[in-house]
Amino acid sequence: MALELIPIGTILAVLTNQVIKTAHAAKDVFERESFKVLSKHLFDIELVLKELQLQELNDSQAARLALESLETDVKRANNLVEKYKNRARFYLLVKCRHIVKEVQDVTRDIGKSLAALSLANTEVLSGISDQVNRLQNEMQRVEFEASQSQLQVFDKLNQGLKDQKLNQDFANDMLAEIAMAVGVPLEPSEISKELADFRKEKEEAASRKERAEVFFLEQIIELLSRADAARDYDEVKKQYKQRVQAIERYDTSEEYIQPLKPFICCIKGTVMVEPVSLCTGTTCERAAIIDWFDSGKGTDPETHEVLEDTSWRSNLPLRQSIEEWRELNYCLKIRSSKAKLLSGVETSMLDALSQMQDLMRENSINKDWIMIEGLTDIIISILGNSHNRDVKRKILITLKDIVEGHARNKEKVVESQGWDHTVPCLGRDSSISKAAIELLYELLQDRSGWNLSVCRKLSQQCSTILFLVYTLLKGTVRESAEIAEKILMKLFDIDEENISCAAKSGWYKPLIDRIVHGPEASRVSMVRTLVNMELVDSNLKLLGEEGVIPPLLEMASGNIEAKQLSLSALAELSSCNTNKELVAASGGVHLVF
Structure with missing residues (x-):
């Protein structure tokens, strides 16, 4: 039926119902702020339309065309709501920019149609003209942006796909970030449901013959399917x-x-x-x-x-x-x-x-x-028993491949005490030591950085600090020394006793740093370690050169315990002639001699 044959009041009533329906539906689109804003604007338009129903609407061609335009735009908005309200949450994230642009465009178009309706009914709407003008201006100038957190996740994902980063570590990171961004628990059962919904989105795109979209979604699905959380271990x-x-x-x-x-x-x-x-x-x-x-x-x-x-x-x-x-x-x-x-x-x-x-x-x-x-257990056993240099090195490299980016495998290697045989390899030649330190570092990492629980377990290994210090001070590979230092510094954060162990193994700098900069209790503990150590002249000289004497002289003016310990340490250090000069230069002659 031609629009001009329908009473304008009927058109207005139908449009009002459509606006109310769309406004309510838009509120329920999953975590999309742009739809919520659209919903609010539609509820505001409802008030305008109801005001028109209460007054004698100007039945002009311009009014009918404005209502028709507004109805068309509201239908577009409703189609958008229907299009996205029950979509897979992973899909909504990867399409976030596109969705926001669509909602912005339809909101602006509704604002233009509202402006035309207002012009056609200036006298009728005179009582709320300021409200209508504000609303249509606001809608025509609206700018929506996708959530920054979701954009960052999507951009990282998109760049990774362009760079062909398909390794499991990247897959684990991306799945964790996407799940967090859309509010999905990182559990295999939940992830499986989301990926199944995501695959349906790909199939629907294929039925629409959207080849580029299908290819892009396939890439994402292939990547995310590699992640640990995407696999149910019992099914594997x-x-x-x-x-x-x-x-x-x-x-x-x-x-x-x-x-x-x-x-x-x-x-x-x-x-x-x-x-x-x-x-x-x-x-x-x-x-x-x-x-x-x-x-x-x-x-x-x-x-x-x-x-x-x-x-x-x-x-x-x-x-x-x-x-x-x-x-x-x-x-x-x-x-x-x-x-x-x-x-x-x-x-x-x-x-x-x-x-x-x-x-x-x-x-x-x-x-x-x-x-x-059971191949992992077999090669760990061989690692402990073999004397062949090439076999040891290759086992360490293979173990790193097995655990890299794989939380479950890391846990199993740690539970099997795989590092009982790994740590001693730090004392072997440079190629074996390099492979061992890289494996050890990987075992200590999780998705968020250091795995503190595993770090504590490693810290309990008696020989760990000794071998790490050896790698740091005696190793010939710079990269291995840097990794060893990173691990040691984390172990020091976890347990201060490890600093004492490092000093006893020949690395004094952390102990001196703690004596210089640490809190009182920590300084006393480190000086006690120093007093109890058996040091030769070369060690005493090194300690003096590293700057331990000034803070010890400062502690000598503290409480009884600090004074006794610092004087004992100074007395031992002064058995080295070079340190006597340092004590004198620091004004400590009256305390020590």
Whole structure:
């Protein structure tokens, strides 16, 4: 029915109901401040429309056109609300900029339509003209911005994808930050639900043939699926056992199952990762067929017949079959690696360790499967018993690969006291020491930085401080010394007794710093350590050169305990002639001599 045949009062009543409905719905869109502002403005417009209903509305062409325009814009706003109110929370985050821009545009358009309606009914709205003018001006000039925290998370994610940062550590960080930004607990069950919803968003984009969107969402899903929290550990174990059962029919000497012919891309000649099917049934790697068509070719790459329809669709059953084939090969290699490690033959063990590293590089699920199969415990045991330099170094590197960015594996290595064999490696040659210190540092980290619980456990190891000080002072690799110092400084923060242990191991600087700058109780404790140490002339001279004498002279004027300890320390230090001169230069002759 033509708009001019409908009574203007009816149009106004319908529009008012639509505004109220949209305003209420907009309040419920998940954590979107822009929708809440839109809702508030719509409720304000409701008051204007009700005022028009109470007065005799000017039934002019201009008024009808203004109402029609306002109705169209409100419908657009309602469509936006319906579009985003039940979307996956991860999807809302990655689309935050786009969503905010859409809401801003429709809010401004509603403001323009309200201004036109106001002009067409100046006399009727005279009583609330200031309110209407303020509202339409505010709406036309509105500027929405996405949450800064969400923008930062998205920008970090986007940059990481551009830089092809697909490692598990980055995946863990991004999943943790995204979950926090949208209010989802970082628990496997919750994350699985969110990722399932996110995958539905990708499937819907595919049905709309939005290729760029599909590709972008696939990248995000692939990255986040690598994270620890995205995997239910019981399901991981169940999947591994199923694959292990499937390879039992293969001879123990086999390490590779040849791919089936349908797995091979007819364009590239390699096993496909993302198989897609053409209308003819020919299957190709997605990237390969896109390049094929982009280069101007309009034929089927296998049959060479001209294609009238160049569309394609993902072949999920084939993709799953290829993934299963790959996983079976992973299991064969894990089984082979285990046999080589248990053989006791050093060349075989080195081969197994290389194989394990390759597996983890190829797919991070192998970090879990290697742990489940018990290979980690085996190589930790070999680390403690082997005297082969190359085997030790490669085990340390492999262990770092196993635990890097993987909270569960770190926990298991720590629980198995893996560092009982790692810490002594700090005293070996530079290549082994470097691998050991890097592994140790990785074990002490979690997503937020230092894992204080693990640091405390390491601090309880009697030999830890000794070996770390050795790496710092005697090591020939600068990077290893820097890492050792970082670890030591954190252990000092956790337990002051570690400073005393470091001094007894030959590193005096932290002890001197604490005597110079520490609180009274700490200074007394450090001086007591100094008094109880057996020091040769070279150590005494070093302590003097490092500046320990002035603060000791200062403490000599303190309480009885501080005075006694500082004088005892000064007396011992003064047995070195160089220090006698330093004491004299500091004005302490009357106290010591």
